Each structure stands twice: as structure tokens, then as C-alpha cells.
Amino acid sequence: MQCVIDHQALPCLLNLLTTNHKKSIKKEACWTISNITAGNRDQIQAVIQANIIGPLVHLLQGAEFDIKKEAAWAISNATSGGTHDQIKYLVAQGCIKPLCDLLICPDPRIVTVCLEGLENILKVGEAEKNLGAGDVNNYAQMIDDAEGLEKIENLQSHDNTEIYEKAVKMLESYWLEEEDEVMPSGDNAQNGFNFGSQQNSVPSGGFNFG
Template identity: 30%
Template sequence: MTVEVMDVDVNFETGENMVFQAKKADMRPMQVMDDAIGEDDELEDEENDLLDEQVLTLCDSCWALVEMTLHDSAVVGGIVSAGLCPRLVELLYISQSSIILAPVLRLLGNIVSAEISFSQAVIEAKLLEVIPSVMTTTSRAVREEACWMLSNIAGGQEEQVVAIMNAPGVIAGLVEQMSWAEYGVKREATWAMCNIIVRANVEFIKEAVRMGVLQSFCPLLDEWEDPMVELVILEAIESLLQKDPQEGRIAVEESGCLAKIEELSYDQNDDVSSMASQLIDTWFDNEGDEADSSLAPAVVGTEQTGEALNFQPVQGDVQFNFNQS
């Protein structure tokens, strides 16, 4: 059978610089190597060559589907309807190569971004169970794609956010990437965590604070000057304070985030400075006034002005020591 296919010239790990050329090709089933491979070097070389060819073909196919899902939403529905989600997730389990992992994760990310029901289909295909191991790879591109996909899932329904929170190792993996990873990975991991915090309960937020999430926010509020990320973090901090005002204020201050927020209140970006100022005015600006209220004199009425200062008497005995040493 002859069909129209796409020949892709890409950076296999990142998917950048894609050049698509339409051509005719014969679709054929992938050859299966015999399980019993002898000791003959020629057979081993043939197997390696075949596997390399298969890997590159699979990589090309995934990047082609990625491009198609960007331009035609119906393709995403077709992938899900055809039952390909479990197969794509399976590739994350069996492959260690970033050449395969990066395009598969990008394709899955496009799928979960399309519709909430598609996100559920990917979750049911056991995606979250394999994500912790994916995030341990040395490939920056793979870790960035994984975190980006999680942020898209976390932007969905509450049940999907709960699935992320309950999946073993996923939250710990995000926190780890937030603490040390390259900026692109750190940015996506932070975005995912902020999406989760906004929808999470108090118990989860307390655990996230204990794991050091707020400390990981600080560099992104200070060093990188990325207004979009700063706004996402400020929104997450606001949600944290709304859900746990007492302990939340202490945690934000002790983590160093409050100092960064105060600096952002003078930021050149109007949206960032406005939100930072609002957080300070709402949650932190009255702390000093409350602490010193006992020192202020009370106000009582008078005939002339209607108000007067009424100083409180000193409690207890007052002793004066006039002895000079």
C-alpha cells in the first residue's frame, strides 16, 4: 500500500529545525529480529544497524505526529481513539534513549493539552508511574518535556491534580528539578508545582513547604526576570496564604520569598509590581502595627475636640535607682 508520509529532518532530541518533505513510501511492518542471536559478530552488527534504523524511524514518526497535532486537532482525537496512548507510554518504560523519549513526551504533552478527557486517557495508560524515572535522565530536553507535560495535566480537573499528588515520586521529582536543574527545566517544574498548589488542599501545601518548595521559588523571583513565571509563583503564594494564613505567612517570610516579593513591588513590569504590592498589603503590611498597638495611647472624648489621648497607667511597682556606679 502506498501512502503519503512525512520525511523529517530534525534535531532528534529537541525537535528543532524540522523540515518536512512529502514523498511516497511503501508502508511495511517493522522487521522482527529472532530472539536467539548467535555469537557471530556479523549478526550482532546487523542487529545494531536494524535497531538504529528502527529508532530513527520511530523518532521521525513521533516528531511528524507532533507537528500534525499542532496544526490539526482532529489528529489528537484520532490518536486517542486508535488506542495509541498506552503504546506511547510503553515507550517511556522500555526506552532509555533521549532520541525516543523527547518526541514521545512532546506528543503526549500535546495530547493532554488538547482536551481534559485526553489527559485522563493518558493517566489511565500508567503515565504517572513512569514519570519519576524519566525525570532522572541526564537529558535536559527529556526532563523539560516531562515537567511541561505535568504542568499541562495539573492545569486540568481536580481529579487529575489529585492523581499527580498521589503518584509516588512525582512531587519529589518536581521539587528536585526545581532545586538544581537547568533554567528551562526549573521553569517548567515550577509552573507544574504552582498549578498543583493552586488546586491543592492545606495538607499537601504544608508538605510541599516542608520539602522546600518556597526556597526553590526564590531564585525565580530574583535572578531570571521572567514576568510570566513570577506571576505564576505569586499566584501560588497567594493561594497558599489564603488556605493557611497563619503558618503560611511565617513560611513565606522564613523562606526568603517575602524579601523577594518586596523587591518585586518595584518591578518594571506593571502586572508583577501590582500583584507583589497587593500580596504585601493584604498579608504582611499590618504585622508591625498589630505588634505595637499596645504601646499606643487610647483615645477618649473631650468637650473641645471630641478626642484626647489617654495614657495607660504603668502596671506594677516602679523603682528608681539613683546610685551612681
């Protein structure tokens, strides 16, 4: 993929994303970009510097599903291998809402890809919080605002084991702590979640932070 970058393919790919080409061409362009963002941080940075992320997010938001799928891979791959600053840039370009929107799509592989992307974003938000940037994970709040939290909660009843396990893990890791802080004390607390040493600590109906 470095060879592709070295031969100035990124400006061409940007053109394919932003001009009125047919669906199949845009889909292949997104697929090619997803292979580049699966590379190292320098390759992800090259995609960022080519101003491709904004148009990619635009397609992720409003294109046909076949294009959205490839765009989701491209963004999720970038969150997987990117630096914290690169991931913060993806968020600034508006990637959270379209990733959340795809959590209800019928393709379990794409749901997983979007969950992984959101989880990588949440990790950065948690790191920022721990650096003293505030008391809350801002990206968790943004996902909630984008109706993503509700969608993640609903995935606890998904048929796909990998999806529901990842949803439960994300809810435990990034939203339960916040819920604990407002948990009633005393006798009423008995109705709360129990995350002690018991194996079956997840309520049968899953978590609901709505």
C-alpha cells in the same frame, strides 16, 4: 489528560524526572506534568500519589532554568486547583523556598507564576490561622524565612505592572497586619502606613517589612 493518567503515564513521567535523561526530556516531562496539575483535584491527587512532587521540587530547586520554568508551572498549577490538604502536601515537600528563589529570575511570566503559587499557599496558611491553628500564618513565616518576603518587597519596583501590583497586594494581605501589631502608638504612629480611604495609600517607596 485523564486518558494520559489512565494509561499509566505517571510512573513513566516519574522515571523521566528521576533518571539521568537529557535536559530536553526532563523539560518535556515537567511540561506534561504541568498540564496534568492544571486539571481537577483528582488529577492533582494522582500526581501526588505517583510520588512525583518530591522530584519535581528537586528540579525546581536545582535544575537548569528551562526545566525550573516548567516545574514552576507544574507546582503553581497544583496550588491553583488543589485542595487545602494537597497544597499543604506541596509545602511539606519543600516547594516554598524554590518558588521564592525564582522571584528574582529575568522571566516576568515565571515571576508571576511563582507569585501566584505563593499567594495560593498563603491563602491556605491564612485559612489554617483562622481555624485556630495559631496566631500567625505559618506559611507567611516560612516565606519570610526563605528570604521570600524580601524578594516580594523588591518586586514593588518591578517594571511589569502585573508583578508589582500583585506584590503590593500580597504584602498588604499577609504581612501588613503583622506589621500593624508592632506599630508604635501616639505621635510616632504618624510615620506608619495609612490604609484608609485614600487612593494613594501605598508609600512611594513601597512597603518594607525587613
